[in-house]
Amino acid sequence: MTHGSGQSPHRSGPTEKCGVVGVALDDRAAARPLYYSLYALQHRGQESAGIVTHDGFQQHDHVSMGLVGDAFDEADIERLNGESGIGHVRYPTAGSLDKSCAQPFTVSFKSGSLALSHNGNLVNADEIRDELAGLGHAFTSDGDTEVIAHDLARNLLEADLVRAVKRTMSRIHGSYSLTIMHDETVLGVRDPEGNRPLCIGELEDGYVLASESAAIDTLDGDLVRDVEPGELVVLHEDGSGFDSYQLVERENTAHCFFEHVYFARPDSVIDDELVYEVRRELGRQLWDESGIETDVVMPVPDSGRAFASGYAEASQEAGAGTEFAEGLMKNRYVGRTFIMPTQDERERAVRLKLNPIKSTVEGKTVTLIDDSIVRGTTSTQLVALLKDCGAEEVHMRIGAPPIVAPCYMGIDMATREELIAANQDVDDIRDAIEADSLSYLSIDAVAKALSRSRADLCLGCVTGEYPYDIDGEATDREVERPVIEGADLAADD
Secondary structure (H helix, E strand, O other), X not given: OOOOOOOOOOOOOOEEOEEEEEEEEOOOOOHHHHXXXXXXXXXXXXXXXXXXXXXXXXXXXXXXXXXXXXXOOHHHHHHOOOOEEEEEEEOOOOOOOOHHHOOOEEEEEOOEEEEEEEEEEEOOHHHXXXXXXXXXXXXXXXXXXXXXXHHHHHHHOOOOHHHHHHHHHHHOOEEEEEEEEEOOEEEEEEOOOOXXXXXXXXXXXXXXXXXXXXXXXXXXXXXXXXOOOOEEEEEOOOOOOEEEEEOOOOOOOOEEHHHHHHHOOOOOEEOOEEHHHHHHHHHHHHHHHHOOOOOEEEXXXXXXXXXXXXXXXXXXXOOOOOEEXXXXXXXXXXXXXXXXXXXXXXXXXXXXXEEEXXXXXXXXXXXXXXXXXOOOHHHHHHHHHHHHOOOOEEEEEEOOOOOOOOOOOOEEOOOOOOOOOOOOOHHHHHHHHOOOEEEEOOHHHHHHXXXXXXXXXXXXXXXXXXXXXXXXXXXXOOOOOOOOOHHHHHOOO
C-alpha cells in the first residue's frame, strides 16, 4: 500500500489526500471554528471529515464519511466540547475507503489521550507497523496515520512531548503535515523536507494551524507564517501564543510544486507565495516558452483559469493580442467522473461537466489551457468537443511538465501504466488527443515561477526521481532512510 498507487482506475485527474487544521482558543468552543476551517479545506478531501476536541478532562470526537456539510449537524457540533481541537478532511491514497481510515485518528494510553490528523504519505509505514505489532500494538486500520499515532504514543511513555515528537520524526520517512492533540495541547509538525503545506494563523482569541491560509481567512484571522520544514509548533492551551522547536534541519526542501499548479485554493498563500499569482506567472512562462497566436485562449475550468489569464496577458504584451475567453462552462453539481462504471459513461460525464459556448468557439482558432494531462482521456474529449462545436484549430498548452511517474507522497496520480506521458513523447500525446499542437511547461520555468531552485522542489512525478528513499525508485538527492528495529526506540535524542 505504501509503495503501490492504491488508486481507483476511474478518477479523471490528480486528487489531493487531505487537509488538516488545529485550534487553541481562549474561552470559546473550538468545534465551530474547526468546522468552518474544514469547509475552507473541502477541496483537499471529500471522502470523510472529522473533528476531535478536548475540554480539559476528556476527549470528544465526531468522524463521518462524506462532505463536511453532510458529516456534521448542529447537534454534533454542540457535543464537541472544549476550547482546543483538531480536524481533518480526507481523500484516500493509502488505506481503505471506509471509516476505519477516517481521521482524526484517536488513541488512549497510559499517558493520556492522543488525536492525530495527517496530510501526506509515509514510505516506511509497513516497517514500523510490523515492528510495533511485534511489540504488542493492536492496529485497527491499514492507514499510515495510525502508525504515527502508535509510535508517538509509545514515545510519550518514555519522553516529554518535544522529545517524543522528535523520536517519532527520526523514525518515520515520507511526507507529512500533522496536527496533533495530546490531551488539550494542540501541536503542528511539518516533515523535514516541507513536502506538504502547513501554516500558522492568529485569531482574536487564539491560534490556528491549517494546511492552507484560506482556512485562516475564513476565521477572520491573520496569517503569521508557514510552519518551517522539520519544525514543531505547540499552541498555548489558553490561546495566548505558541512555542516553536526546530527539530530537524535539511540542506534542501522538497516542496510539492503541484500544490501551486493544481491542489491549493488560488486565494491561499503557501510558502510565502500567493497561489493565484504563481499560476498567473506559470501562464506567462507558458506563453514565453510555447506561445501560439490564436483568436482566443480559454481555460479548462477551474484550475486552468489563472494560467490562461497570465498567458493571455503575456501574449498581449508581446503584441499578439490573443483574447482571453471563457469558452467552457462547468456544471458544479456533477459528481466526479470516476463513479461512472463504463468508459462510455465516463466520456458522457465530461459532457455533463463541461459544455462549450458555441459563439466563443465557432470559426475560431483556440488555445486551450489546462494544469495537467494525466491519462489523456479528458483532454481528448475536450479537443473533440471544441472541434465539434466549430473550432478551426485547437492548440493545447499545459501549465506543468509532463507527468511521467506516480506520486508516493499523498497525491493520487495514477500508475505508470495509466500515465499517458510515461511511455509517449509530446508528439505521440498530441496525436493521441488529436490537438493541432501541444506544449508543456518546462521544469525550469516552474522553478522560476516559484522563485525556487529545482533542488528545493519535489519533482518526482515529472522526473521519476524522488526526495525520499522509495523501494524501486531513483532519488534526486542523498537520502537516509531510517533503519527500523527494536533497538532504534532507545536511540539518544
